[in-house]
Amino acid sequence: MPDALYERLAIIGAGLIGSSVARAAGKAGVAGHIVLADADASILADAERLGLADSYHSDPAAAADKADLVILAVPVGAMASVAGDIAGALKPGVTVSDVGSVKESVLDSLTQTLPPHVHILPGHPVAGTEQSGPAAGFASLFEDRWCILTPPPQSDTQALDRLTRFWRALGSRVEIMDARHHDLVLAITSHVPHLIAYNIVGTASDLEAVTRSEVIKYSAGGFRDFTRIAASDPTMWRDVFLNNRDAVLEMLGRFSEDLTALQRAIRWGDGDALFTLFNRTRDIRRGIVDAGQDAAVADFGRPHKD
Numbered sequence: 001m002p003d004a005l006y007e008r009l010a011i012i013g014a015g016l017i018g019s020s021v022a023r024a025a026g027k028a029g030v031a032g033h034i035v036l037a038d039a040d041a042s043i044l045a046d047a048e049r050l051g052l053a054d055s056y057h058s059d060p061a062a063a064a065d066k067a068d069l070v071i072l073a074v075p076v077g078a079m080a081s082v083a084g085d086i087a088g089a090l091k092p093g094v095t096v097s098d099v100g101s102v103k104e105s106v107l108d109s110l111t112q113t114l115p116p117h118v119h120i121l122p123g124h125p126v127a128g129t130e131q132s133g134p135a136a137g138f139a140s141l142f143e144d145r146w147c148i149l150t151p152p153p154q155s156d157t158q159a160l161d162r163l164t165r166f167w168r169a170l171g172s173r174v175e176i177m178d179a180r181h182h183d184l185v186l187a188i189t190s191h192v193p194h195l196i197a198y199n200i201v202g203t204a205s206d207l208e209a210v211t212r213s214e215v216i217k218y219s220a221g222g223f224r225d226f227t228r229i230a231a232s233d234p235t236m237w238r239d240v241f242l243n244n245r246d247a248v249l250e251m252l253g254r255f256s257e258d259l260t261a262l263q264r265a266i267r268w269g270d271g272d273a274l275f276t277l278f279n280r281t282r283d284i285r286r287g288i289v290d291a292g293q294d295a296a297v298a299d300f301g302r303p304h305k306d
């Protein structure tokens with residue numbers, strides 16, 4: 001068992017990601033004592049029944065007290081209020097991080113809310129599923145997945161190095177990135193694709209000439225994948241779009257222009273335009289496969305065992 005990187009780890013939010021961090025950190029032996037907190041009493045009771053941590057709290061401040069690393073694993077829209085809850089309980093030198101899917105707004109609210117004696121090092125494990133809650137988490141979730149850390153300028157290098165080693169011990173590959181750039185990249189690789197899935201499944205369910213049972217019965221692979229993504233947590237994704245507004249709108253603008261060009265190609269029978277695009281996009285997929293990222297792409301939502 002390796003030496004604990006942090007004597008006391010507090011995770012606020014015992015859902016899919018918080019519970020997976022608790023499981024993976026427990027398995028890797030990187031924390032001396034793991035504390036889990038959640039505002040929802042039934043979620044906390046589930047986490048306790050599953051034996052995910054060493055102690056459990058409904059009050060985030062009590063969980064953060066004496067912690068060396070606090071990880072906020074709540075929806076992005078709840079980060080500021082949780083930061084307010086724990087601000088007075090944090091000991092000097094503690095690292096406060098998070099797992100939110102949007103980074104600039106989280107960095108801003110943590111910086112505005114937390115005292116200066118705290119190392120603020122936001123993070124985003126680019127790994128998850130469409131499920132929520134502690135029962136859906138699993139220890140191997142972060143293995144061979146990227147974890148993007150978005151430290152503000154002049155961050156403490158020792159604290160950053162320790163957090164990097166923490167995520168590596170959980171199996172992740174770690175990348176350091178500016179928060180605003182993170183939000184731009186994730187807008188196109190994750191946020192807009194989720195919006196497209198929500199939209200296409202919504203469109204299908206609104207159709208009058210095609211029944212719901214026909215949609216279910218004849219859904220081919222592509223549409224099935226969309227329905228999985230469109231089953232993702234509504235609170236979490238509402239908060240992603242409200243907090244990454246500018247980058248998502250920028251990417252959606254480009255997406256709409258390109259969609260209009262495709263519409264025109266179909267209308268005018270421009271097969272060359274369609275063929276050229278489909279050939280180019282096939283190369284992107286081949287690039288992902290060649291980089292060994294295909295399992296990471298295809299594996300989301302896979303059945304799992306700890």
Ligand SMILES: NC(=O)C1=CN([C@@H]2O[C@H](COP(=O)(O)OP(=O)(O)OC[C@H]3O[C@@H](n4cnc5c(N)ncnc54)[C@H](O)[C@@H]3O)[C@@H](O)[C@H]2O)C=CC1
Nearest residue numbers: 013015016017039040073074075076100101128129132133
């Ligand atoms: N679901 C996914 O695939 C991924 C999610 N993320 C990010 O991780 C974070 C957590 O997401 P999930 O674990 O999927 O959500 P989840 O819904 O499974 O868990 C969130 C938990 O936070 C708790 N919570 C909400 N407000 C709270 C508050 N004020 N105080 C204490 N607890 C509170 C909820 O009761 C819930 O148990 C989000 O910020 C999300 O953007 C990051 C990577 C992947």
Ligand SMILES: O=C(O)C(=O)Cc1ccc(O)cc1
Nearest residue numbers: 101126127128129130300301
């Ligand atoms: O389930 C899927 O396909 C995902 O894309 C999971 C996911 C959701 C949100 C993130 O910030 C990172 C990963």
